[in-house]
Amino acid sequence: MNTGDFNLTLEDKKALLAEARCAIEQLFGLNITPRPDLSACSEAIYAHCGAFVTLNKYGQLRGCIGQMISDRPLIETVHNMAISAARHDYRFPPVTASELSDISIEISVLSPLKRIRDISEIELGKHGIYLVKGVRSGVFLPQVATETGWDLENFLGHCARDKAGIGWDGWKDADIFIFTATVFSEDEIA
Structure with a gap:
C-alpha cells in the first residue's frame, strides 16, 4: 500500500x-x-x-x-x-x-513504515516515529509532537527513554522508521 x-x-x-x-x-x-x-x-x-x-x-x-x-x-x-x-x-x-x-x-x-538514515527527514506533526534497538521498540504517533509542543530532540528522546526504554540518547544508534497517519475522531465526525 x-x-x-x-x-x-x-x-x-x-x-x-x-x-x-x-x-x-x-x-x-x-x-x-x-x-x-x-x-x-x-x-x-x-x-x-x-x-x-x-x-x-x-x-x-x-x-x-x-x-x-x-x-x-x-x-x-x-x-x-x-x-x-x-x-x-x-x-x-x-x-x-x-x-x-x-x-x-x-x-x-x-501508512507503511519507511526507514530513515537522517533525522532531518522527520517532519514534526506529519511523521510518527518507530524506534527499534535490539528487542526494544517504541512508537509515537505524528500528533504527539503537535500535542506536546516538543522539538525534534525531545520527540526522539522521549520516545527512546519513555517508550522504548533505551535511554534518552538511545535513538542515536537505533533503527528509525517514519510513517504518516490518517487521524480522525468521534469529536470531529459527529
Whole structure:
C-alpha cells in the first residue's frame, strides 16, 4: 500500500469509529451503537495496514493501543485495538461501563513504515516515529509532537527513554522508521 493511493472516505471513517465503539460496548454486553453498514464503504476498510485506537476521557488520555502493521483487514484491526485500548493499556485500569458515555474514540490509520538514515527527514506533526534497538521498540504517533509542543530532540528522546526504554540518547544508534497517519475522531465526525 502506497500512502499516495490510500484514502479513507467519510463513510469509511464513520464505520471504523462505529466498529470501535461497538467492540467496546460488547465487552459489557451493551448494544447501544448500531453495527456499521459497510455497504457504503470503500475497499480501504479491508486494507492490511496498522492502526491505533486512542480513548480520551474529558480530553485526557484514557487508553491507546495499536499495531504498526497488520495482516488483518483494517476493520478487524480497529475492532481488536479498541478492545485492547479499553482493557489492556497497562498505564490505566480497564475502562468500565459507567465511563463509556464520557469516552471519545480517536483512530489513527498508519501508512507503511519507511526507514530513515537522517533525522532531518522527520517532519514534526506529519511523521510518527518507530524506534527499534535490539528487542526494544517504541512508537509515537505524528500528533504527539503537535500535542506536546516538543522539538525534534525531545520527540526522539522521549520516545527512546519513555517508550522504548533505551535511554534518552538511545535513538542515536537505533533503527528509525517514519510513517504518516490518517487521524480522525468521534469529536470531529459527529
